[in-house]
Amino acid sequence: QVQLVESGGGSVQAGGSLRLSCTASDSTVLNYCWAWFRQALGKERERVASIGSKGVTAYSDSVKGRFTISRDNSKDNAKPTLYLQMNSLKPEDTAMYYCAVRYGYWACYNRDHSEYNLWGQGTQVTVSS
Numbered sequence: 001q002v003q004l005v006e007s008g009g010g011s012v013q014a015g016g017s018l019r020l021s022c023t024a025s026d027s028t029v030l031n032y033c034w035a036w037f038r039q040a041l042g043k044e045r046e047r048v049a050s051i052g053s054k055g056v057t058a059y060s061d062s063v064k065g066r067f068t069i070s071r072d073n074s075k076d077n078a079k080p081t082l083y084l085q086m087n088s089l090k091p092e093d094t095a096m097y098y099c100a101v102r103y104g105y106w107a108c109y110n111r112d113h114s115e116y117n118l119w120g121q122g123t124q125v126t127v128s129s
Contacts (some may be wrong), residue, residue, distance in 0.1 A: 002026040002118060004099050009123030016089050016127070022082040022099030022120055029080060029101050033108035035116065036069060036084045038095035038125075045098070049084060050108035058108055063093075089127045096122040 008020040020036070035050035048060045049069035057069050068085040082099055100116035102108070 002029065002101075004029075004101065004118060004120035006097065006099055006120040006123040009097060009125045011126040011128065012089055014090055014127055014129050017085070017087045018089065018125060020084040020086065020097055020099075020123060020125075022084075023079050024081070024101075025079060027078060027080050029118075030071070030073065031106060033102040033105050033110075033116075034071060034082050035100050035102070035108060036067075036082070037098045037100055037113055037116075038093075039098070040092075040095040043095075045113040047111045047113065048097075050111075051082070052108045053106035056107065086125070089125075091127045091129045094125060094127050096124050098122045 003025040004022050006022045031053050033052050035047050037045050037047050039045040048063045049067055051057045051069050066088045071082045072080045099120045101118040102116045
């Protein structure tokens with residue numbers, strides 16, 4: 001069973017930066033869509049960034065220009081890592097952040113969280129004004 005482990009969350013002031021990491025226990029994740037989601041209290045889980053197996057990235061409008069998704073592309077690395085660099089953070093970015101994989105799909109056309117079948121445990125990001 002492949003596992004995803006997120007880290008890097010914390011508390012920052014508005015305008016600050018954080019870098020989230022998501023380490024996979026198996027390099028097979030590199031063959032599929034890998035994404036970051038977030039869920040704020042009382043809100044739906046939303047996809048904020050994604051990267052397909054061919055390296056094509058996508059962002060939600062709310063984070064475009066501030067967040068950058070990247071990954072360790074080396075298939076020699078038995079535990080590849082997905083990153084989310086978050087700059088110019090705003091209080092509305094406060095949420096639990098999750099990484100997820102959509103097995104069976106190399107592209108990331110689908111934003112629906114129910115279509116993603118492997119999840120990490122999440123890491124909390126809190127941005128104060």
